[in-house]
Amino acid sequence: MCQESVLNGTPSRERPCQLLDEVLTPIPPKPNCTKKEHQEYIRKGVCNVLLAYDIDAGKRYLMVTKTKNKADYAHFMKWLISTHYPNSDKIKLVQDNYNTHSYGSFYENLPVEEARQIKKKLEFHYTPKHGSCGAARAVKYGRNRVFGSLKTMLR
Template structure:
């Protein structure tokens, strides 16, 4: 589950920041979202599958044809159990900026602050807004969205990853040959999951992290002490 690599102060700081966001009680006027995006390969059948018979699954030929790649962007509201997604052809700063603009205007137009947990992928920046949106729109998004970055190799800290795992298992575990069909399948999955208001049961806290990773904390403290001693 974890792949934290070499421990650094930045890793611990970002990890605790995200965990603190999760552990805070819900606040009036504040929305907490987790965001991630993932490329999805489009695969089509070479031969038409044979329809299933009673008590049997349909038969598919092992060969398939690649139809390119599209991108799924997903935001998950950890307080309401709602998720919001879009499917795009590319994965660029423009796609990220336009998704965030759509997300805020469509679902949270009156919300003064949105705490957004996301990874530190190069396109996930305030600069993306100014490069691809009107200046006033970019400024409004910069003041509305408060970024909280997961550490490098810390994708396990993002609840949106759990949602993507569910999407892959419940919806995308089949050959889908077009972006249009993938979008239709993903939106249907989103609606069903939202209707049930499925929430992620997150129990890992900063306190548990310090206990679980106490050796890592100790290693970092030891290195810090050694640096201080070498300065004298």
């Protein structure tokens, strides 16, 4: 029996994030008031968030990397498939049209036999070139949220 999975917005939402930290400690809130924050921040670098969302199961899978490249994409997909979808024969993958999101990423960064197995399992579907399926995720995962380090972001 063929088991099929549909992942919407998989790592296609490779979202670069700035790591920002506060210069001054926020002032604790008084009763019925919000906490006072200073607008100045220190830039602590960048990271990349790879996100997969399984619509049918209502689950999301996340990996944070220091870079955004084909190797990160290939290793994320390998982890996702081997850990969460080992019994699926075919996975329909909806993703943004980035140069890192190709079958070539697997062959460039994984052993040939592993790359071939992943390619056989995946069926790529791309979002329109000037459109993105990321808008809903940006709202859901807080586009304006500030993180001072990878450790803070992963909490």
